[in-house]
Amino acid sequence: MSDILTIADLKELARRKVPKMFFDYADSGAWTESTYRANEEDFGKIKFRQRVLVDMSNRSLESTMIGEKVAMPVALAPTGLTGMQHADGEMLAAKAAEEFGVPFTLSTMSICSIEDVASVTTKPFWFQLYVLRDKDFVLNLIDRAKAAKCSALVLTLDLQILGQRHKDIRNGLSAPPKMTLANIVDLAMKPRWCLGIAGTKRRTFRNIVGHAKGVGDVSSLSSWTTEQFDPHLSWKDVAWIKERWGGKLILKGILDKEDALMAAETGADAIVVSNHGGRQLDGAASSISVLEEIADAVGDRIEVHMDGGIRSGQDVLKALCLGAKGTYIGRPFLYGLGAMGKEGVTKALEIIRKEMDITLALCGKRLVTDMGKDQLRR
Numbered sequence: 396m397s398d399i400l401t402i403a404d405l406k407e408l409a410r411r412k413v414p415k416m417f418f419d420y421a422d423s424g425a426w427t428e429s430t431y432r433a434n435e436e437d438f439g440k441i442k443f444r445q446r447v448l449v450d451m452s453n454r455s456l457e458s459t460m461i462g463e464k465v466a467m468p469v470a471l472a473p474t475g476l477t478g479m480q481h482a483d484g485e486m487l488a489a490k491a492a493e494e495f496g497v498p499f500t501l502s503t504m505s506i507c508s509i510e511d512v513a514s515v516t517t518k519p520f521w522f523q524l525y526v527l528r529d530k531d532f533v534l535n536l537i538d539r540a541k542a543a544k545c546s547a548l549v550l551t552l553d554l555q556i557l558g559q560r561h562k563d564i565r566n567g568l569s570a571p572p573k574m575t576l577a578n579i580v581d582l583a584m585k586p587r588w589c590l591g592i593a594g595t596k597r598r599t600f601r602n603i604v605g606h607a608k609g610v611g612d613v614s615s616l617s618s619w620t621t622e623q624f625d626p627h628l629s630w631k632d633v634a635w636i637k638e639r640w641g642g643k644l645i646l647k648g649i650l651d652k653e654d655a656l657m658a659a660e661t662g663a664d665a666i667v668v669s670n671h672g673g674r675q676l677d678g679a680a681s682s683i684s685v686l687e688e689i690a691d692a693v694g695d696r697i698e699v700h701m702d703g704g705i706r707s708g709q710d711v712l713k714a715l716c717l718g719a720k721g722t723y724i725g726r727p728f729l730y731g732l733g734a735m736g737k738e739g740v741t742k743a744l745e746i747i748r749k750e751m752d753i754t755l756a757l758c759g760k761r762l763v764t765d766m767g768k769d770q771l772r773r
C-alpha cells in the first residue's frame with residue numbers, strides 16, 4: 396500500500412487483479428481512442444504559475460457542488476458495471492465516497508441497485524439516468540431514486556446510441572462473464588475477484604432485472620439494453636424528466652457552447668462538460684480543451700462541472716482554474732476499486748487530495764475556491 400503513490404500505480408494493480416474483459420471495459424475509448432487519449436494529454440499542456448513567499452497555512456479544499464458541501468470538488472462519476480470491477484463495487488465505492496465527504500453517482504447500468512446502495516449509505520447519493528424507450532421503466536427508475544432520497548439526478552445526454560469500443564466486442568463483454576475457454580483461463584489467474592463474486596448475489600444489472608418488462612433473467616438483458624437506448628431523446632424531454640424528478644438536476648455530456656446555452660435554458664442546476672471519457676464520439680475535443688469556452692459562454696446562468704482525463708489533483712485544479720465549480724473522476728476510482736476494493740477507492744481520493752493540497756500551496760493559494768484563470772500561465 397505504501398508504494399502506491401499515483402493513480403497510475405492503482406491502474407497497474409487493477410490490471411493484475413481484475414478479469415481482462417472488465418479491466419479493458421474501463422480502460423477503453425471509442426474506435427481509435429484518440430479522444431480518450433486527448434482527455435489526459437491536454438491537461439499536460441496547461442501550466443501553473445508558481446508563487447513564493449505567500450503564507451500557506453490553514454489551507455482548505457472544501458467547496459460546494461450544486462449547493463452540497465464537499466470535502467473537495469471531486470465527485471465519483473457514474474460508471475456502468477462497477478460491481479464487476481470488484482464484488483459489490485457500487486456499494487463499496489459509495490461508502491468510500493461518503494466517508495471521504497464527496498458525492499457518489501450511481502449509474503443506471505450498475506450491478507448493485509439503487510436500493511442496494513441506499514441500504515449501506517447514510518447520506519444521499521446521486522443517481523444517473525439513461526432515458527430508455529420503455530418510458531414506464533424510466534418513470535419508475537426516477538421514482539425509485541426519489542424513494543431512496545437521492546439528492547441529484549444526473550441526466551446523461553451523450554448516449555442515445557452506443558459508441559463502439561473494439562475491446563468490448565473482442566472480449567465478448569458480459570455480466571457475469573460467459574464461461575468460454577479464454578475467460579476460464581483468465582479467471583483462474585484472478586482468484587480474489589472470483590471469490591468475491593462467488594460470495595455475492597449481485598452479478599447482473601440489478602436496477603433493471605426484475606423491474607423492466609420482459610427482463611426476468613440475464614439472457615434477455617443483453618438484447619434488451621442494446622435495443623433500449625432511446626434515439627428520439629430531445630431537449631423537450633428534459634422538461635418532463637425535471638418535472639417528474641422535482642429535485643436537483645445535472646445535465647451530463649455537454650461539449651459545445653451552443654448546447655451549454657440550451658442546457659442553461661432548461662433550468663437545470665448544473666452541466667457536466669464531458670465526452671463520456673472518450674467512449675462515445677471518437678475525434679471529439681477533449682473536455683478540458685473546451686471547458687473555458689463553455690464556462691465563459693454560460694457565465695453564472697448555470698453551474699459548470701467537468702470530467703474526462705483527470706488523473707491527479709493537479710488536473711482537478713486546472714479544471715477549476717478554467718471555470719469548473721466541480722469535477723468527476725471515472726477511471727481513477729474504478730482502478731482503485733479493482734486494485735483494492737473500498738480501500739482502493741479511498742486511496743484514489745487521498746492521492747488526489749494530497750496532490751491538490753501541495754499544488755494549491757505552491758501556487759500561493761490557501762483556498763481551493765480561490766483558484767482562477769490567473770493561476771495559470773497563458
Ligand SMILES: Cc1cc2nc3c(=O)[nH]c(=O)nc-3n(C[C@H](O)[C@H](O)[C@H](O)COP(=O)(O)O)c2cc1C
Pocket residue numbers: 420421422434472473474475502503504523551647669670671672673674702703704705723724725726727729
Ligand atoms: C467503465 C466506464 C463506464 C461508464 N459508464 C457510464 C454510465 O453508465 N453512465 C454515464 O453517464 N457515464 C458513464 N461513463 C462515463 C463517466 O461517467 C465519465 O464521464 C468518465 O469516466 C470521465 O472520464 P475519466 O474516466 O477519464 O475520469 C463511464 C465511464 C467508464 C470509464
